[in-house]
Amino acid sequence: MEVADGTPLKKSLARSLRKEKLRALALIAPLLIFVLVTFVLPIGTMLTRSIDNSIVEEILPRTVLALEDWNEKGDELPNEMVFRSFVEDFQDAIADKNHTKIGSRLNYEVSGMSSLFRKSARKVKKWDLTDNAPIKQKLIEVNKAWGDVETWAVIKTHSVALTNGYFLNAVDMQRTPFGAQAQPENKQVLVKLFIRTLKMSLIITGMCILLGYPVAWLLANLSNRTSNLLLILVLLPFWTSLLVRTSAWKVMLQNQGVINDLLVWIGLITDDSRLEIINNQFGTIVAMTHILLPFMILPMYSVMKTIPPSYLRAAKSLGATNWTAFWRVYFPQSVPGIGAGSILVFILAIGYYITPEIVGGTDGIFISNRIAYHISSSLNWGLASALGAILLGVVLILYWVYDKIVGIDNVKLG
Amino acid sequence: MNLSKFLVTTTALTLSAGIASSQDMTIVSWGGAYSKSQLKAYHEPYSEKTGVNIINDDSSAEAVAKLRAMNEANNVTWDVVDVVAADAMRLCDEGLALEIDHDTQLAPAPDGTSASEDFGELIVSDCFIPQIVYSTTFGYRTDLVGDTAPTSVCAVFDLENYPGKRSLEKRPINNMEWALLCDGVAKDEVYNVLETSEGQDRALAKLDTIKDSVVWWSAGADTPQLLADGEVIMGSTYNGRLFSVIEEQKQPVAMLWDAQVFDLDGWIIPAGLSAERQKRALDYIYFATDTQRLADQAKYISYGPARASSAPLVGKHADLGIDMAPHMPTDPNNAKNTFLYNYEFWADYRDDIDAKFQAWLAQ
Structure with missing residues (x-):
């Protein structure tokens, strides 16, 4: 079969379909590019940072090669050749001003490496290597740390281009010549923080369901005028700056704050037994529940709005008590709203760090606070990325579990 | 005005506002009362003298992380950055800050003492230009x-x-x-x-x-x-x-x-600026860290000037009119x-x- 201009119908159809598809692609192209550039790319580079360790090999190439034959598990120092390669690498690094970079990289693993590299550079810089004089003893004289097997073992252990070291650090372990080992007990904190973050996010999500459900029900069932007013009351804090709301909670909850003052005034507690309700987990839970509540109420409300009130009336006319009518008829239909709200609140909560930082004290902080610390203070971006990757993984697993149990198709935003 | 003309004009306006002109300089500091003291003591007189427009950015708390990110993206938008000495050392270590020759690139004291002698031990890193002593x-x-x-x-x-x-x-x-x-x-x-x-x-x-x-x-x-x-x-x-x-x-x-x-706080100049911007940043630093300027800052905030030669010039608080010397951490009584x-x-x-x-x- 052919069309008017003589081309076969099949071909002509395919061509026009292709045109359609291209046009559709062109229409979504801005969004696609936007998502790629602002979402996929940064997350991708972040994930690669958590395993990328090419810096050691790049700055000390000859040393890494020479160290291959050396046994880092023994207690013998590397031979003269290793020392010579190292000094050559080191001098190149000093010329390129890279020597302190490698020092700070290795200092993440063993304290003291940073100043070892910085201090040694001042002397090694001027050495003349052409006379082939022995160099091992000379370097150890510069700083006796070069005579420690441990120093060289650290360089060798962390010389691989792709490392699992950051991920091990992220779960309170470390990469050693003898394989992965647990960090000393007094340095273990990250796993604890991960568990705390998950536990508290769950509590906050639960609190949001408890507090948000009745509000959403009211919003959906009151007359339009009252419910609009109520909706504004829900949205007003939603539009207020996060910092302002968190600081307001500080004023409310602190020792000399509004709540304590009130309780003392009405005589429920004495002046010297004021409640400790801030700078701990309780403070974090209260403030975050308040901040995240709108994210729970809004999806619930939009789902409840679609449940016809006639169902409840029908249930009652068929003899159901109020409770049965609610529990057997109304509640199951509102579950998709709870699901959507819970996912939103939980995922937002798990990544929170400003609120816990301000009202969390010591036992109310989250893993994100450590991520922020490693990004902006310690500059250990590899570890920060590994922590972020684990957090992302945990969220994806939970999402998958949720999909298996509740089914993601049952989630409705409206 | 028709629509297309309107769009062209607004776009042009936005662009010209977004791109810093050659007479702009971005100076990063801590914000609050501290930035205000710098504005009064350094920025205002400098702008008046040279016509350079100074843009303030209160990002010093994240300066090291941000400079590292800017350097990786090859787009350093800051000209002069105020950091604590420990951060200056780290920036210098990472090759993110410019090394300074304190004697040739900074003003000598009024009596001719070289800058490195005037600052003395406070020059804790080759990239660091001390400004104040705080505690x-x-x-x-x-x-x-x-x-x-x-x-x-x-x-x-x-x-x-x-x-x-x-x-x-x-x-x-x-x-x-x-x-x-x-x-x-x-x-x-x-x-x-x-x-x-x-x-x-x-x-x-x-x-x-x-x-x-x-x-x-x-x-x-x-x-x-x-x-x-x-x-x-x-x-x-x-x-x-x-x-x-x-x-x-x-x-x-x-x-x-x-x-x-x-502890010390002071300036660094990011590495990798264009020759012209670097020259301007150095010119600003020369101006802002001379003996009189450092003493002027103490009129607005109780931090000690980093130059030995500035100490005798410290006067009264600009608004409160009280002597600032007894409030300095370096005062012998304190x-x-x-x-x-x-x-x-x-x-x-x-x-x-x-x-x-x-x-x-x-x-």
Whole structure:
């Protein structure tokens, strides 16, 4: 079969379909590019940072090669050749001003490496290597740390281009010549923080369901005028700056704050037994529940709005008590709203760090606070990325579990 | 005006607003009263003299991380950055800051003394141009500490005579040193002890005795607020913050200068600027760090000028009219017992001790 201009119908159809598809692609192209550039790319580079360790090999190439034959598990120092390669690498690094970079990289693993590299550079810089004089003893004289097997073992252990070291650090372990080992007990904190973050996010999500459900029900069932007013009351804090709301909670909850003052005034507690309700987990839970509540109420409300009130009336006319009518008829239909709200609140909560930082004290902080610390203070971006990757993984697993149990198709935003 | 013409004009306007003109210079600092003091003492006279328009960016707290990111993206948008000395060292270590020849690129003192001699030991890194000496020290509520006002930093660890909450910074730096000092370690032995694992445990054990009474702060404004609210009876923060609580807000707070920890703040110029921008940044630095300018800054904030030659020029507060010299951390009356922040030590042990400190906090 052919069309008017003589081309076969099949071909002509395919061509026009292709045109359609291209046009559709062109229409979504801005969004696609936007998502790629602002979402996929940064997350991708972040994930690669958590395993990328090419810096050691790049700055000390000859040393890494020479160290291959050396046994880092023994207690013998590397031979003269290793020392010579190292000094050559080191001098190149000093010329390129890279020597302190490698020092700070290795200092993440063993304290003291940073100043070892910085201090040694001042002397090694001027050495003349052409006379082939022995160099091992000379370097150890510069700083006796070069005579420690441990120093060289650290360089060798962390010389691989792709490392699992950051991920091990992220779960309170470390990469050693003898394989992965647990960090000393007094340095273990990250796993604890991960568990705390998950536990508290769950509590906050639960609190949001408890507090948000009745509000959403009211919003959906009151007359339009009252419910609009109520909706504004829900949205007003939603539009207020996060910092302002968190600081307001500080004023409310602190020792000399509004709540304590009130309780003392009405005589429920004495002046010297004021409640400790801030700078701990309780403070974090209260403030975050308040901040995240709108994210729970809004999806619930939009789902409840679609449940016809006639169902409840029908249930009652068929003899159901109020409770049965609610529990057997109304509640199951509102579950998709709870699901959507819970996912939103939980995922937002798990990544929170400003609120816990301000009202969390010591036992109310989250893993994100450590991520922020490693990004902006310690500059250990590899570890920060590994922590972020684990957090992302945990969220994806939970999402998958949720999909298996509740089914993601049952989630409705409206 | 038709639509397309309108669009063209607005786009052009937006672009011209977005792209810094060649007469713009972005200076990064800490914000608040500190940036204001720099604006008055440095930026305004400099703009007047040269016509350069100075844009302020209050990002110093994240300067190291941001400069690293800018450097990786090959797009450094800052011209001059105000950082603490420890950060200047790290930036220099990472090759992110320009190395300065202090003698040729900075103004000599009025009597001809070279800049490097005038700044003396405060030049702790080749990239660092010192500006002020500040201290981290304690303030206490005069009405809440009982009849005997504290005179020693160890009052912080003395719950018996000074019951109540105290605020400490949520990081090991300074706290570990104070804990060891009050645990009987001699001042010049502190860092030797802190180098060892046992020493670190010892400091944490001392902090453990007051752990339940500590409110931990992370922003410099926290302690002044906590003191003003009566939430804590004493707390550590930067001396300039306490000055404004005491002298400007007239709160019942007094300084406890004992064992104050000196630290430095100053400028760095990012590495990798174009020749023209670098020249302008250096010109600004030459102007802003001369003897008179540094002394001028002390009119607005109680931090000590970093040049020896500036000290005699420190005068009265610009608004309050009080003598600033007695409020300087470097004043002989305040500096009877001081402690110098050990940059080298913390560059090495920061990560290790911080992990232990955080693990201890989380217990």
